[in-house]
Amino acid sequence: MSVLNPNRALGQGVMGVTVSKSTGTLAATTVPLFTIAGGMVVVTSIVGKVTTAITVANSYKLQANPTTGVTGDIVAATDIGTTDTPAGTLLGFDGVEASLIQQSPGVVPTLMRPLAVDIGQIESVSAGTDGVILWVVTWVPLQDGASLVAA
Numbered sequence: 001m002s003v004l005n006p007n008r009a010l011g012q013g014v015m016g017v018t019v020s021k022s023t024g025t026l027a028a029t030t031v032p033l034f035t036i037a038g039g040m041v042v043v044t045s046i047v048g049k050v051t052t053a054i055t056v057a058n059s060y061k062l063q064a065n066p067t068t069g070v071t072g073d074i075v076a077a078t079d080i081g082t083t084d085t086p087a088g089t090l091l092g093f094d095g096v097e098a099s100l101i102q103q104s105p106g107v108v109p110t111l112m113r114p115l116a117v118d119i120g121q122i123e124s125v126s127a128g129t130d131g132v133i134l135w136v137v138t139w140v141p142l143q144d145g146a147s148l149v150a151a
Helices: 006-015
Strands: 017-022 030-037 041-052 059-066 090-092 102-104 115-117 120-126 132-141 147-150
Touching (some): 017 030, 030 059, 030 132, 041 147, 120 132, 132 147
Antiparallel strands (some): 017 132, 030 147, 041 132, 090 102
16 A cells, blocks of 8 residues: 655655765864765755754865865855854855855745755865765755765
8 A cells, every 4th residue: 555645745746855864073174965976956045053063173174175166165164163063053054156055943945046056066175174964955866867865
């Protein structure tokens, strides 16, 4: 017998497939979060949730690192640690490269416009050394055979 979940079907029809990935404990390094393969995808939303408090100064950003071409920022580097960012805080941004990451305990903006991302990786770039963020993206393929998975 089939079990239908119309809410999930509606969500996938509007926003695309959901994939999530934790940064693990942030370190002063670049960490792959998501891998895009087989063609370009469109990221329809991307939201972070702090699962372990960030308590030290941390210039943080996300970037796209294509297999061919030059790495580019998805969102401008933002200090998310000088003023503590407690567990449960949501992180979001509007999709404009020069925009900063917004943070709030219950609501943040998500993309005003989808992001086309080429084959390669979406990466977490951290200058701080504590805290953990769970990133959740929704996406749709822009080309046949394209996929986005947790790295």
